[in-house]
Amino acid sequence: xxxxxxxxxxxxxxxxxxxxxxxxxxxxxxxxxxxxxxxxxxxxxxxxxxxxxxxxxxxxxxxxxxxxxxxxxxxxxxxxxxxxxxxxxxxxxxxxxxxxxxxxxxxxxxxxxxxxxxxxxxxxxxxxxxxxxxxxxxxxxxxxxxxxxxxxxxxxxxxxxxxxxxxxxxxxxxxxxxxxxxxxxxxxxxxxxxxxxxxxxxxxxxxxxxxxxxxxxxxxxxxxxxxxxxxxxxxxxxxxxxxxxxxxxxxxxxxxxxxxxxxxxxxxxxxxxxxxxxxxxxxxxxxxxxxxxxxxxxxxxxxxxxxxxxxxxxxxxxxxxxxxxxxxxxxxxxxxxxxxxxxxxxxxxxxxxxxxxxxxxxxxxxxxxxxxxxxxxxxxxxxxxxxxxxxxxxxxxxxxxxxxxxxxxxxxxxxxxxxxxxxxxxxxxxxxxxxxxxxxxxxxxxxxx
Amino acid sequence: xxxxxxxxxxxxxxxxxxxxxxxxxxxxxxxxxxxxxxxxxxxxxxxxxxxxxxxxxxxxxxxxxxxxxxxxxxxxxxxxxxxxxxxxxxxxxxxxxxxxxxxxxxxxxxxxxxxxxxxxxxxxxxxxxxxxxxxxxxxxxxxxxxxxxxxxxxxxxxxxxxxxxxxxxxxxxxxxxxxxxxxxxxxxxxxxxxxxxx
Numbered sequence: 001x002x003x004x005x006x007x008x009x010x011x012x013x014x015x016x017x018x019x020x021x022x023x024x025x026x027x028x029x030x031x032x033x034x035x036x037x038x039x040x041x042x043x044x045x046x047x048x049x050x051x052x053x054x055x056x057x058x059x060x061x062x063x064x065x066x067x068x069x070x071x072x073x074x075x076x077x078x079x080x081x082x083x084x085x086x087x088x089x090x091x092x093x094x095x096x097x098x099x100x101x102x103x104x105x106x107x108x109x110x111x112x113x114x115x116x117x118x119x120x121x122x123x124x125x126x127x128x129x130x131x132x133x134x135x136x137x138x139x140x141x142x143x144x145x146x147x148x149x150x151x152x153x154x155x156x157x158x159x160x161x162x163x164x165x166x167x168x169x170x171x172x173x174x175x176x177x178x179x180x181x182x183x184x185x186x187x188x189x190x191x192x193x194x195x196x197x198x199x200x201x202x203x204x205x206x207x208x209x210x211x212x213x214x215x216x217x218x219x220x221x222x223x224x225x226x227x228x229x230x231x232x233x234x235x236x237x238x239x240x241x242x243x244x245x246x247x248x249x250x251x252x253x254x255x256x257x258x259x260x261x262x263x264x265x266x267x268x269x270x271x272x273x274x275x276x277x278x279x280x281x282x283x284x285x286x287x288x289x290x291x292x293x294x295x296x297x298x299x300x301x302x303x304x305x306x307x308x309x310x311x312x313x314x315x316x317x318x319x320x321x322x323x324x325x326x327x328x329x330x331x332x333x334x335x336x337x338x339x340x341x342x343x344x345x346x347x348x349x350x351x352x353x354x355x356x357x358x359x360x361x362x363x364x365x366x367x368x369x370x371x372x373x374x375x376x377x378x379x380x381x382x383x384x385x386x387x388x389x390x391x392x393x394x395x396x397x398x399x400x401x402x403x404x405x406x407x408x409x410x411x412x413x414x415x416x417x418x419x420x421x422x423x424x425x426x427x428x429x430x431x432x433x434x435x436x437x438x439x440x441x442x443x444x445x446x447x448x449x
Numbered sequence: 450x451x452x453x454x455x456x457x458x459x460x461x462x463x464x465x466x467x468x469x470x471x472x473x474x475x476x477x478x479x480x481x482x483x484x485x486x487x488x489x490x491x492x493x494x495x496x497x498x499x500x501x502x503x504x505x506x507x508x509x510x511x512x513x514x515x516x517x518x519x520x521x522x523x524x525x526x527x528x529x530x531x532x533x534x535x536x537x538x539x540x541x542x543x544x545x546x547x548x549x550x551x552x553x554x555x556x557x558x559x560x561x562x563x564x565x566x567x568x569x570x571x572x573x574x575x576x577x578x579x580x581x582x583x584x585x586x587x588x589x590x591x592x593x594x595x596x597x598x599x600x601x602x603x604x605x606x607x608x609x610x611x612x613x614x615x616x617x618x619x620x621x622x623x624x625x626x627x628x629x630x631x632x633x634x635x636x637x638x639x640x641x642x643x644x645x646x647x
Contacts, residue, residue, distance in 0.1 A: 211503040
């Protein structure tokens with residue numbers, strides 16, 4: 001079967017460099033400016049939400065007993081999950097020598113970094129007194145107490161901070177040869193100076209590249225277990241408690257699959273407009289989109305299988321609270337429509353990707369990717385809110401209602417994410433130039449043989 | 450541990466194939482202090498100039514072990530010894546609960562160590578290097594391939610080496626370094642190497 005190539009055309013290295021670096025020099029058109037405006041307004045809403053939370057306390061949020069984990073944890077889990085596809089693309093696919101990862105890996109990795117930043121805000125704000133967040137670290141405090149390492153909260157802190165730092169270091173290491181190219185191609189002295197500082201004086205010496213290649217592989221190797229461990233640890237926040245619908249051993253793989261699922265959807269959501277706006281159809285081809293769609297389909301099935309298994313385990317356990325949770329509370333209780341939305345968006349709609357035509361239609365790809373993101377947010381909502389709304393004691397049952405502060409922070413993180421992403425597109429070569437040239441070199445060799 | 454070339458001669462090549470062939474040829478004729486500058490990593494060039502596989506992994510490994518051991522010790526000491534807290538009847542020293550943080554710290558410190566060692570071994574950051582003064586070197590990150598021969602090389606001879614680089618297909622040959630070795634220095638070195646050989 002003829003597949004689309006991962007690289008179209010035969011530009012020279014110089015032409016390719018100019019194409020991929022020029023995104024940082026060209027002035028932005030109106031669309032970019034509108035994008036910035038929207039992103040800044042969103043960021044503003046985030047900071048207003050944070051200010052209200054810090055000034056008046058956590059009571060500004062909709063969570064209360066029994067639903068003590070509302071939007072804060074929903075959004076945390078959702079954003080962390082989105083990050084996972086970036087690491088999957090940049091690390092796991094590198095180790096498996098998947099050539100198609102090359103032109104989208106930096107892009108996906110940036111998405112990871114910015115998504116973790118959004119995610120990390122929520123648990124800190126959720127503390128209620130975020131200025132004491134440093135108590136999570138085992139430092140010799142005058143109070144004479146230590147963090148409780150048998151709780152999932154320090155695990156989360158360790159996992160998220162490691163995940164962010166390792167992703168940042170991996171991303172920056174990959175960027176160095178391209179920053180050197182930026183320095184050498186910069187049109188003005190100021191730009192040359194700034195990119196020069198970030199390039200650290202990298203010359204592309206073979207004696208550096210010799211270590212560089214190994215370190216890059218090493219970082220990929222280190223990031224790979226993070227893809228599995230971070231969301232496994234996040235899922236333990238739930239799995240080690242006794243709330244109906246949470247206390248389940250399937251949670252770690254279920255969460256990891258969901259994370260990669262939503263992350264691939266987010267990559268599609270971002271890559272489709274960027275590819276068209278910057279005319280990158282020659283380096284981000286239909287092959288990339290097709291493969292991303294296939295990954296969405298695969299992970300959709302893993303998630304669907306987990307849903308089925310959750311229902312089966314609830315029934316098989318014979319535990320009446322579990323049975324009530326899955327067969328009454330979720331499909332027919334308060335917010336049941338979110339449960340059905342989750343099922344439709346995550347299990348039904350991605351099935352269109354069985355069809356080649358759907359995988360090759362930009363409009364279908366983009367809308368399905370949006371719906372998957374909605375569906376995955378709904379899944380976090382269902383897990384967190386439904387379990388807490390209807391736990392063991394009917395007299396304690398209540399319904400969760402988010403407040404305007406919840407919404408302004410949630411929508412605000414989207415704005416802030418967009419802002420960081422646009423700044424990244426504006427100032428950083430977002431298609432890894434050195435790697436694409438290396439790939440082109442390899443491909444030209446394969447053609448000869 | 451800076452390994453960049455300070456002085457010598459540098460030839461520019463247009464294709465990776467040419468520079469790899471040139472490096473092989475020079476190596477065959479006895480050159481030992483070669484350095485390539487390329488827009489992307491070329492494994493064959495590293496081999497051609499006589500560089501083996503990097504051992505950076507071995508340098509990182511102790512950091513991974515130390516971080517894991519340190520993280521576990523901190524958890525054991527704080528929760529198991531200094532301030533035992535009965536949470537849900539679990540033992541104060543609960544190895545399974547200490548696994549996540551131990552693992553994460555091992556990954557974190559390995560990644561940081563790998564990058565710091567990479568920077569040190571590559572001599573970075575170093576915003577200015579003599580090679581940047583070579584005319585046309587700004588293309589080394591774009592589409593040109595530079596092969597430098599150090600004047601410390603036993604086989605180095607300013608005219609002959611330049612000639613050889615041109616013969617091997619270098620599109621241009623330039624001196625490298627602000628203070629190329631004087632003829633007197635070269636003669637002295639020649640005498641010394643001859644003395645060593647005899």
